[in-house]
Amino acid sequence: MKQKILILGAGFAGMWAALSAARLTSMHQRSDIDIVVLAPQPELRVRPRFYEQKVETLVSPLLPLFNVTGVKFVQGEAQRIDAEAKCVWYRNAQNESTVEHYDRLVLATGSHLRRDLVKGAAEHAFDLDQLETALRLEQHINQLGQQPDGPARDTVVVCGGGFTGIEVATELPHRLRQILGEGSAPRVIVVERGDVIGGRWSEELRDVIRQACDELGVEWRLGAEIAEVNEQGILLAEGELIESNTVIWTVGVQANGLTEQLAAQRDAQGRLHVNEFLQVPGYDDIFATGDVARAATDDKGNVALMTCQHAIMLGRFVGHNAACSLLNLEPLTYRQVNYVTCLDLGNWGAVYSEGWEQEVKLTRGEAKKLKLSITSELIYPPKADRQIAFETADPLAAFV
Template sequence: MKKHLLILGSGFSGMWAAISAARLAALQNSDELGITVLSPAPELRVRPRFYEENVSGLVAPLTDLFAELNIGYLEGGAEHIDTKTKTVLWRDKHGKTTVTDYDRLVLATGSQAKRPPIAGLAEFAFDIDQLESAQVLEKHLDALSMQPSTPARNTVVVCGGGFTGIELATELPARLRARFGENTETKVIVVERGAVAGGRYSDALREVITDASEALGVEWRLNTEIEAIDADGVTLKSGERISSSTVIWTAGVQAHPLTQQIDAERDGQARLRVNETLQVPGIPEVYATGDTAHARTDEVGNTALMTCQHAIQLGKFAGHNAAASLLNVEPYPYRQVNYVTCLDLGGWGAVYTEGWDQQVKSVRQEAKKIKIAITNELIYPPVADREIAFAAADPLAKFV
């Protein structure tokens, strides 16, 4: 009987875990390993681009790729993990529940927006956390163009000045002009509890963010938090009231709730702490990867961030190592020393940095070309060709 590797999730880490596992099985000329991916749809949703227009097109199908690599697929959502019986209960789109067993489990279910108990947040705020919610925002912006021009209609408040908040805020001026007309006075306001714009980044990167924001007319409310959100705007803890028909929440993410079902140590973002082979300590049959894993990237203390850059490589290592444990092959310790940042800054351009100290290497249109190459090509699935896919899935091959 074949050993069964079950992968929960078909995002960046889940997809690459499956391909990497299939690659190792092929290298070992083994037909003893069965690989199955369980996810709500056989597709990769290109989440890093959800701040852009036409979000419904930011999906890459995986059916042909999985078929080419003999990767099984189950369409549904995992609901319960039992690590003692090594089973997963999942529900399909018709509501039917099924229990599937595993010999090794790769948890690659990603993350979701963190929603603190702020009055009105759930009822009135938009987000771009998932494809469906990004589509809701896009439809809302389209509908605004049919309404009379008012300061509230023409003002968007972005709650949170992290990576997603910055990319969305700097993209919004162009999105609003496309709907309301070039001569309409619009406002994009970022509410950030930190003392400076881009406070998590290097001085050089923060300076670029500030320059781009000023050039695009994006305003920042610093040292400020949201008190409440309602249908007509936001009230800040400072007492300021901002009238707005569009309030968008981008402040923080946390690992998928399924991590709570694993009896193991988690970090402040609910990610499972893993060892160097990405196994959950004390539960060696379970591997965590992507946004569900708190993993060291190098020997100097850096840890993987909740980005596709890390999710892709984490997936390759997790898939390889889970398969290796079933095929009696030595695992690879996860390492990802190189780190880059490429931040889209809307009509101003972009900024590209290298290293954990974020040294700025290029800006504006030169950096924009790099950003487009990354988000439109590099992070997409490989074509449904065994040789090409397996070459890309090698955990030790250079990525960035």
Template sequence: MAQRILIVGAGFAGLWTALGAARVLEENGRADGSIEIALIAPQPELHVRPRLYEAEAGTMKAPLGEVFDAAGVRFVQGTVERIRTGDKAIDYIDAHGEAATLGYDRLVLATGSKLFRPRIPGLADHAFSVDQLDEAAALETHVKALGAQPKSAARNTVVIAGGGFTGIETAAEMPARLREVLGAKAQTRVVVVEQAEAIGPDLGPGPRPVIEQALSELGVEMRLGSGVAAIDADGVTLANGERIDSKTVIWTAGMRASALTEQIPAERDRFGRLHVDRNLRVPGVDGVYATGDTAFAATDDEGNHASMSCQHAMGLGRSSGHNVAADLLGLEPIPYSQPFYVTCLDLGPWGAVYSEGWDRVVKMAGADAKALKHQINSEWIYPPRADRAEIIAAADPRRAVVA
């Protein structure tokens, strides 16, 4: 009976785990069916999540069926409900709504993360998001329909709750998107609400002057030092008592690892990510690896850890794919390492800002950085062609990833 590597999740980390494992089998003469690489997810498609702040977000997906076929990866359509590490099995609901079970010899959890939604009154009922494909598509539909609503300040106002990476990119896009719907002369308003005292608190002081300049020139307002206290159908109330009337509130504040991490009996960080060793194995749990946004993984020997980002997910996936297959074959692992870290933040029509290192030293801003961001978003983060040789070459964990 064939041994099975089972990957849960078809995001960036899951995709590259599957391709990384296929590379090891191919290069070691074991692509003979004696080891099966199976990937389970609701659909055989990659949702290009880093682009969901853009217009036409519902189109931001890439089919994976042909890529999996070329790589020799078996796709299982289903949604995992339970992980039984003691039995080395998962329980899932298949494409027909039936309960099913699948065993594994090695498991890689790559189910990503979701937007954190605290218990703020009205958040669940009245806020939009750009976290998942369907949510971003719902926002797109809403924005396009604003022109049919009666004219009001609330109709013409968008509030973005959260001034981090996603909040900034979303805010920078919104003035132009509103004018496209409401007319070039419409009195539009875009407001970012951030509870920290500075915009982009996690981005640090390096790129902040560029961000502030861009948002100011785009006409985006900032409310700093006060979070959202409540949301209703007509706007938001801030913790400091300020009221902002708005028909479009977008929540972007905070991420948490997939809830499936809670089914692995191991240590997790404050974001729910599983602690892993340098080979991405979950200590103390036989045969289980974690990767992408589910893994709290050191990127170097300087104390830095992977962020919940596409950039790190791709590198983590290549490494987990190599190491899980090497584990079954008795080969040496390649410890995960991704010391070169960059940030490329889209600032809408203004341009972008590109920085390097964990201290985010700005290297490029404006139109040149925007051209780089476009290349990253439209080329570098997409799956390879369904060509086996190209896939094998692209799946090397020693390949530098900076997207």
């Protein structure tokens, strides 16, 4: 009887986990181990680019790649993990509840935004969290020119000044002028509860972001608490109403709720603590990766972030190690010492830094060229070629 590695999720971590596991089982000529991906769609949705235009094109089909590498795909949404029976209950494409058994389970179900943190955010704010919601925002922005002229039409409020907030905020001034007319004066306002721009980054990186925002005309409201999002815009805790028909919510990232079904330690974002092999302590047959895993990247106390940069390598390591546990091979310790930041800053350009100290190496056009290379090539799946796919799925292959 065949053994099975069941991978929940087809995002960056899930896709690479499948390819890495398939690579190792193929190397050892083990046709008695199935690699199965369970996910709502057989496609990689390139979420880091959802702030861009033409969101509907930011999808990469996975079936051709899975077919040439021997990975099986099951369409459905995981709902319940039964760790004792070693199975996952899921809702299939026909909306029926059914079950998939496993010998090894890999959680790669990603994360989502919490829209219940502020009154009215779920009802009145847009977001870039999923393909469908990003499409809704893009369609709304494209139709702003059809709305009555006024401050609410011409003002976009971005809630949160993190990575996503900055990228969408700096993208919008040029796009809004294209839609509203070059003579228009659109406002883009970032509302941030912290006291400085980019508070978790280095001073050098913050200075670049501040300069880009100043030149683009992006405004910041620092130390601001949002009390409510409503039909008029946002109401700040101090009582001020900022009128806006376009409020974009970017804060409150949380790991997928399946992590709550395991009796294991989780962090404030719901991520499962994992060991150096990406196993969930207390469950020898369950691994976690990507946005659902709190994993040490090195021996200096750094922890993987909820970004595709870390998800890709976490996926490669976890797939390899899940296969190792069935092949009775020594697993690899997950390490990702190199860390870079490449932040898109709209028409101004971009900024690229290296190391956890975030030393700025490139800015403006040079950094923009690198950013485009990363987002249009590096983070995409390999071509549907078995040899190329397996070479790139090697966890020890160079990445960044």
